[in-house]
Amino acid sequence: MKISIIKNREKKHNTILFLMGIGLLLIGWSLISYWLRQPILVPGPMATAEEIGKIVISSQFGPILGNTLLRFGAGFALTMFLAALFGIAAGLSPGLARVFAPFISLIKAVPTMAIILLAIIWLKSNLAPILVVFLISFPVLYWSWKTGIEETDGKLLEMAKLYRVGKVKTLCEIYLPSARPYVLSGISSALGLGFKVGIGAEVLCQPRFGIGTAMQIEKSNLNTAGVFAWALICVVLVVVMDQLAKRVFFRGQEKRKI
Amino acid sequence: MIAQLKNVKKEYQGLQVLDGISFVLQPGEIVCLLGPSGSGKTTLLNIMAGLLPADDGECWITDKVSYVFQEDRLLPWKTLLENILFVKAEREVETARAILAKLGLIDFCNYYPAELSGGMKQRAAIARAFYAGGDLFLMDEPFQSLDVELRLRLIKELISLWEVKRNTILFVTHNLEEAILLGHRILVLSDGPAKIKKEFKVEMAPADRVPEDFKELKQEMERCLAVVD
Structure with missing residues (x-):
């Protein structure tokens, strides 16, 4: 009872601080916009809010959002699956980790812009962002899985070995839960990074529907408020996706931390 | 017979930890392995559990082993x-x-x-x-981080659990009282490199024992532990 009261109070306090942060950001933004007096460079929060309203009620909003999310979802799902597969394998076997190392280093070292340009050359404009999202977010999640598996408490593994617990059970009930905090933090980073670069790829690929394409159109029309509006929509989308991922992967974790 | 060790030796980075340990464990007995901290008790248990290989000697042990580690794990x-x-x-x-x-x-x-x-x-x-x-329970100082009162309570609970099936227990400790309250036999280890220095037998059933009845035995064991090899 007492713990829950303290936790609720803490939550309320954190929310207030978070809202204060947003308030400060809005004030700063308004001041800069007011001081410059050039909406084509920095439109004010009100102008941006108006643009958001226009975008949201337009008939194009659904297809644009849907297509971007679909592309990002496909790329990220591919990352989740392959990073888990290769990351777990590398975490369990140092030999395999050494085999994978050059591939991971290569993906990490190639400049993002080169990846986007190659994806445009190899694939259709609506598919290229999927490959870009995958190539950018894969190394992050691969390392999370690998590190999480490697950092599993050897004493717990020794206990499982002594009681002759099967390999699959050991993997599912010791290794995977141990890796969970690492993977969660990896998902959080990969999600933001993948989405940002995915939008960047859309800007260059120009698929028929996509946030990147919409941003590019706004830019061509010199409607900076429109670019700001789409950027804010992206921020909201990343925050929502991050929260959803935390809900899915962090379920039941709080009790263990008491 | 539940386990038999013959002249088991183990070395760590040039340091002899176990120097020819030999003993036999019979069904249904509680044997306490008593020795100072760092005398190689855990190493011996890990060898018996198959978690560590011995350098020399023979270690035969029953198939089904349970292990209570120092930490709860x-x-x-x-x-x-x-x-x-x-x-x-x-x-x-x-x-x-x-x-x-x-x-x-x-x-x-x-x-x-x-x-x-x-x-x-x-x-x-x-x-x-x-x-x-399992036929054999290996227990590695499971009560070492607990206070005296709780320790005595847990010893009683352990005995009552043991009385149900009377499996063999090898209980490692550096606490004389624990050894006296639990063990049918108490094997005293010398301070590194470890070997069995002396064996004490306690006839009374573990459930009936109170520490006050074993003052002489305790003193004798203290003397045994204090003697430098």
């Missing part, structure tokens, strides 16, 4: 009951609950390890070992 993401059930392929919930009830943990089945006290976690580790079963 509970899975933090599983509830107490799930931790107990983890060690067996087939889930025998009623058996697990009965063992937890005997150790006074039945009301905490759905608690996570982080929500339990040190004593409760150690009891859970003992419950897990008894649920897993």
